Amino acid sequence: MIIKKFIAPTMTKALAKVKDEFGDRAVILKTRMNRKTGGVGDIEGKNVEVTAAMETPSQSRFDITAEPSCEPKGPATSSSKFPFEKMERLTEEITNIKKCLNEKSSFSTTDSFFGYLSTELLKAGRDLVAHNLSEQLSHEIVTNLARSEDALSIDAIEIRVRIKQKLSSMILPGEPIEIKDNGLTVVMFVGPTGSGKTSAVARIAMQYKVEKNGNIAGIISADNFRADSSQQIKSFCRILGCPCGIVYSPEELSMAIKSKSRGLLLIDTPGVNPRNDKEMDELQSLIKAAKPHEVHLVVSASTPAKDMVNMLESFGEFGTDKIFISKLDETEAPGGVITAVIGSGKRLSYVSCSREVPGQFGIANPESLAMAVLTGSPVKEGKPQWQMEAVGVWQ
Numbered sequence: 001m002i003i004k005k006f007i008a009p010t011m012t013k014a015l016a017k018v019k020d021e022f023g024d025r026a027v028i029l030k031t032r033m034n035r036k037t038g039g040v041g042d043i044e045g046k047n048v049e050v051t052a053a054m055e056t057p058s059q060s061r062f063d064i065t066a067e068p069s070c071e072p073k074g075p076a077t078s079s080s081k082f083p084f085e086k087m088e089r090l091t092e093e094i095t096n097i098k099k100c101l102n103e104k105s106s107f108s109t110t111d112s113f114f115g116y117l118s119t120e121l122l123k124a125g126r127d128l129v130a131h132n133l134s135e136q137l138s139h140e141i142v143t144n145l146a147r148s149e150d151a152l153s154i155d156a157i158e159i160r161v162r163i164k165q166k167l168s169s170m171i172l173p174g175e176p177i178e179i180k181d182n183g184l185t186v187v188m189f190v191g192p193t194g195s196g197k198t199s200a201v202a203r204i205a206m207q208y209k210v211e212k213n214g215n216i217a218g219i220i221s222a223d224n225f226r227a228d229s230s231q232q233i234k235s236f237c238r239i240l241g242c243p244c245g246i247v248y249s250p251e252e253l254s255m256a257i258k259s260k261s262r263g264l265l266l267i268d269t270p271g272v273n274p275r276n277d278k279e280m281d282e283l284q285s286l287i288k289a290a291k292p293h294e295v296h297l298v299v300s301a302s303t304p305a306k307d308m309v310n311m312l313e314s315f316g317e318f319g320t321d322k323i324f325i326s327k328l329d330e331t332e333a334p335g336g337v338i339t340a341v342i343g344s345g346k347r348l349s350y351v352s353c354s355r356e357v358p359g360q361f362g363i364a365n366p367e368s369l370a371m372a373v374l375t376g377s378p379v380k381e382g383k384p385q386w387q388m389e390a391v392g393v394w395q
Contacts, residue, residue, distance in 0.1 A: 003029070003053045013055050014050040022054040034340070049364030073181055093347050121146055124159050131373050133335030134305055137342065154232060160374055167370035171338065174348040174364025175322060177204065177294060179264060184217060186257060187266045189324070190283060190289055191298035196326030196352070200298050201266045202236055203352060203361045208264055209240055217263030218243035222257050222286055223270040233268065250289035258289060267292065274314035296349055298324045301372075302331035307342035322346070325364065328353035332376035338369060353378040 004021070008014035011031070018026045030051040043291055082114050087296050121142050128138040129169060154162075187204075189197045201219060206212040220240060221233040230246045237244035247253045257265065267290055272279040288296065297320045299308065312320070323346050325337060341348060348364035359377070 001053055003051065006050045006052060007034075008048050008050075009047050011050070014048045016051060018052045022079060022305055024050055025054050026384070027053045027055070034365035058354045071170045086266065094113065110363050118146070119153060120156050120159055121151070123156070124163060128163070128335065128373065130333070131335040131376050132305065132339070133373055134374070137339055138261070146164070151194075162369045164367065164374055167338075167373060170342045171364075171366035171369055172341075172345075172347045173366055174350060176349065176363050177208075177209075177264070179214065179275065180293070182262065184257075184260050184262055184265055184277045185294075186290060186292040187268055187294045187296065188267040188269060188287060189294040189296050189298050190269050191271065191324075192311065195271065195298045195300050196324075197271065197298045198232060200324050200326060200350070201268045203240065204238060204350070205236075205264075205266055209242070215263035216240070216242040217260040217265040219266045219268065220245040220247060220253065221254055221268045222247050223268050224248055231394050250285045253313040254285055254289040260270060266337075274311050276295075280314065286339065286381065295319055296322050297324055297326040299337060300351075301328040301334040302324050302332070303337050303340075305336035307338040308337050309343070312340060312344050312346065320346070322349035324349050325351045325369075326373060328378040329355075329360070334369070335373045336371055 002022075006017040006021075007015050008017060010034055014031075015028075028050060032049050034047040036048055065357070100265060125138050125142040128141065129135055141163055144166065145159065147153075148162075177185065177187055189200050191197050198221075205216055205219060209216050219233060220229060221244075224230070224246075233246065234244050245256045247256055267286075269283060269286055270279075272283050273278065295318060297311070299311065299317050303311070322342060323349065327335075328351055348369075350361065350384070351364045351369070352361040354360040355393065368378070
């Protein structure tokens with residue numbers, strides 16, 4: 001039942017309002033005169049008040065199954081089953097709900113990719129993202145795990161074990177430098193400024209010389225942007241007892257390589273900005289002159305995934321063969337590099353995780369890298385490697 005008061009100057013006009021709004025089903029409950037001055041004939045303003053009611057069906061408040069009317073807005077007629085203003089409000093609310101659902105369905109899975117997982121899987125997924133693994137890759141790993149039969153019963157330790165296994169399977173095992181049995185093996189190291197190219201050269205030379213008693217044909221430095229670069233190379237070669245060469249042009253680099261006939265020849269290059277076309281052209285000239293058997297891209301473990309992808313694209317034009325990950329001990333979030341490496345399909349070569357030369361250094365191990373992403377710290381396998389004192393700080 002709907003009850004409403006109607007006020008008009010006269011009873012006739014008041015009853016007309018009742019009929020217009022409630023129709024023939026209106027029931028008059030009460031009438032009264034509003035006397036403002038006390039006089040019967042003194043009519044001033046609206047002085048007739050009629051209280052009327054209209055009985056409505058019990059289901060009419062939520063009955064919206066009927067086809068929507070295309071009639072313009074106006075007072076309800078005697079055939080109305082639902083007050084027009086409420087129908088209008090409900091229609092607006094339904095429209096808003098549909099709009100929200102459409103917007104929600106347009107989201108990518110990574111916008112809400114952890115909302116439906118168990119508490120332990122939710123935490124594991126967030127930890128992966130916190131360590132810079134991409135949201136897409138994190139989502140793929142944890143949702144695959146969530147589809148397992150015992151997903152609701154496995155604990156945090158087992159979740160970590162399975163995530164490590166899955167992530168490890170996505171990373172290609174590291175490959176060392178392939179040394180030619182006869183002749184010269186030329187290996188070049190490229191990368192952005194400060195990525196650790198000179199340290200990479202030093203570590204590989206020491207490992208090959210000391211552990212394998214290999215023949216170091218020499219170390220050549222084409223890095224002439226830093227004032228102390230040549231002194232570092234000379235000091236290191238003197239300690240290691242191997243030939244040293246400093247070149248200032250592609251032509252000098254080509255002549256230096258031709259003077260060697262056998263052994264491992266390592267070439268250090270200047271750090272370049274992948275967005276600087278001039279620097280990239282100069283590096284390309286050095287690579288063309290050297291004609292190396294292998295080109296290793298040296299990148300810091302803290303490099304964000306987006307920068308790493310751009311780097312792989314820029315340096316990929318030079319035929320980069322393998323990726324050397326440096327400074328793993330200097331970051332808690334190595335997931336960016338791992339994400340880019342997995343996405344590119346490139347193979348890793350070596351990983352270093354200490355400032356000493358060679359320090360903790362060796363062939364890239366997928367299990368160790370996966371654990372570094374999970375825990376935010378590098379795994380130091382075995383006893384610390386031997387190291388040597390060298391003059392200068394290796395960058």
